[in-house]
Amino acid sequence: MGADAGRGQLRKREYDEEDVRVRPGKGSRPRTRRRPAHDDAVAAFVVAVDRGRYTCLVGDPIAEVPGEDGEDGLSARERKERRQRQEEARPVMAMRARELGRKGIVVGDRVSLVGDTSGRTDTLSRIVRLEPRISMLRRSADDTDEVERPIVANADQLVIVTALADPPPRPRMIDRMLVAAFDADIEPLLCLTKADLAAPDDLVARYEPLGVPYLVVRKGGELDEVRSRLTDRLSVLVGHSGVGKSTLVNALVPDAGRAVSHVNAVTGRGRHTSSSAVALELPGGGWIIDTPGVRSFGLGHVSIDNVLAAFPALSEGTVHCPKGCSHRGEECSLDKWVAEGHADPLSLASLRRLLASRDGAPDDD
Numbered sequence: 001m002g003a004d005a006g007r008g009q010l011r012k013r014e015y016d017e018e019d020v021r022v023r024p025g026k027g028s029r030p031r032t033r034r035r036p037a038h039d040d041a042v043a044a045f046v047v048a049v050d051r052g053r054y055t056c057l058v059g060d061p062i063a064e065v066p067g068e069d070g071e072d073g074l075s076a077r078e079r080k081e082r083r084q085r086q087e088e089a090r091p092v093m094a095m096r097a098r099e100l101g102r103k104g105i106v107v108g109d110r111v112s113l114v115g116d117t118s119g120r121t122d123t124l125s126r127i128v129r130l131e132p133r134i135s136m137l138r139r140s141a142d143d144t145d146e147v148e149r150p151i152v153a154n155a156d157q158l159v160i161v162t163a164l165a166d167p168p169p170r171p172r173m174i175d176r177m178l179v180a181a182f183d184a185d186i187e188p189l190l191c192l193t194k195a196d197l198a199a200p201d202d203l204v205a206r207y208e209p210l211g212v213p214y215l216v217v218r219k220g221g222e223l224d225e226v227r228s229r230l231t232d233r234l235s236v237l238v239g240h241s242g243v244g245k246s247t248l249v250n251a252l253v254p255d256a257g258r259a260v261s262h263v264n265a266v267t268g269r270g271r272h273t274s275s276s277a278v279a280l281e282l283p284g285g286g287w288i289i290d291t292p293g294v295r296s297f298g299l300g301h302v303s304i305d306n307v308l309a310a311f312p313a314l315s316e317g318t319v320h321c322p323k324g325c326s327h328r329g330e331e332c333s334l335d336k337w338v339a340e341g342h343a344d345p346l347s348l349a350s351l352r353r354l355l356a357s358r359d360g361a362p363d364d365d
């Protein structure tokens with residue numbers, strides 16, 4: 001390990017644009033009939049989305065427990081209540097209420113439901129409120145497309161799954177996924193699989209200057225370190241075909257197959273046809289969101305500044321750059337900044353590599 005240095009570098013930004021609130025009807029309605037906005041709504045967590053139908057878990061399954069183990073500040077009663085809510089967690093099908101307007105809802109969203117929230121077959125509740133998000137992982141269809149397509153909300157960790165061999169690593173693809181993580185203000189974690197086939201050294205050396213944490217795994221091997229990295233977090237797993245993502249998911253969530261097929265049964269899809277993200281709860285707490293349909297990241301929507309934000313030491317040096325500097329040309333002041341010893345040359349090289357990947361450098365090295 002030893003690659004933790006960069007984790008604190010990621011800056012928090014604001015994600016309030018999706019903060020949808022239901023307001024009481026205004027104007028024409030008689031005052032006395034105005035009810036408080038859905039006082040009876042129940043909190044839920046969106047675990048799957050399919051053609052306008054949302055599979056939501058009711059029962060506050062991702063309630064956060066503050067503090068460390070054993071000293072989290074919860075009273076015995078609060079703890080018991082929390083456990084009870086978790087035990088009562090059940091999947092409920094929902095549709096969006098008209099009052100939500102055009103706001104998109106994605107896997108990972110926290111919402112409020114009204115109507116029939118029993119979760120019984122053929123019932124449908126309504127999503128009336130979308131809670132503010134702490135992050136939004138997005139991609140564009142391709143690099144020339146500036147339309148952002150939201151993929152997953154509220155993730156705090158992007159797990160980039162890459163095989164060390166078979167298939168060989170695709171560093172440019174990893175770079176692109178890192179840019180997506182930096183852009184979304186989500187901490188990246190490199191998960192290097194198939195350690196029985198090749199050594200991780202080269203790949204690790206490439207990402208060391210970026211301070212990206214990593215772990216090395218192999219099929220049938222020890223998973224304690226992975227588990228501890230995932231516990232109590234909301235992690236999105238990305239990686240291209242064949243890297244061993246399903247192998248990992250199945251090892252981490254023994255019930256994964258059943259959970260996914262349950263969601264698919266509810267949404268009417270076949271068992272193996274799900275191509276959209278599905279959230280799976282980890283036995284030890286926390287969630288992983290598998291993204292079978294997401295194998296590339298168009299970065300057309302990502303701004304240079306959001307990439308730069310992952311490099312505070314360099315970011316500071318850009319005050320001397322010309323307006324609109326691409327930070328890749330001769331006019332860029334970062335070379336001088338680094339030469340003066342304000343930042344590491346390797347991190348400048350990494351920044352430029354990531355900026356290049358944003359401009360559509362080919363995925364394969």
Ligand SMILES: Nc1nc2c(ncn2[C@@H]2O[C@H](COP(=O)(O)OP(=O)(O)OP(=O)(O)O)[C@@H](O)[C@H]2O)c(=O)[nH]1
Pocket residue numbers: 193194195196197217218219220239240241242243244245246247248
């Ligand atoms: N040698 C070796 N093979 C592995 C390891 N992990 C997974 N595999 C094999 O690699 C192949 C692909 O694994 P999957 O888990 O299906 O990969 P995936 O990333 O889910 O791929 P898709 O299903 O196409 O998305 C399978 O044949 C696995 O048995 C490993 O650590 N070492």
Ligand SMILES: [Zn+2]
Pocket residue numbers: 318321322325326327328331332333334
């Ligand atoms: Zn510059």
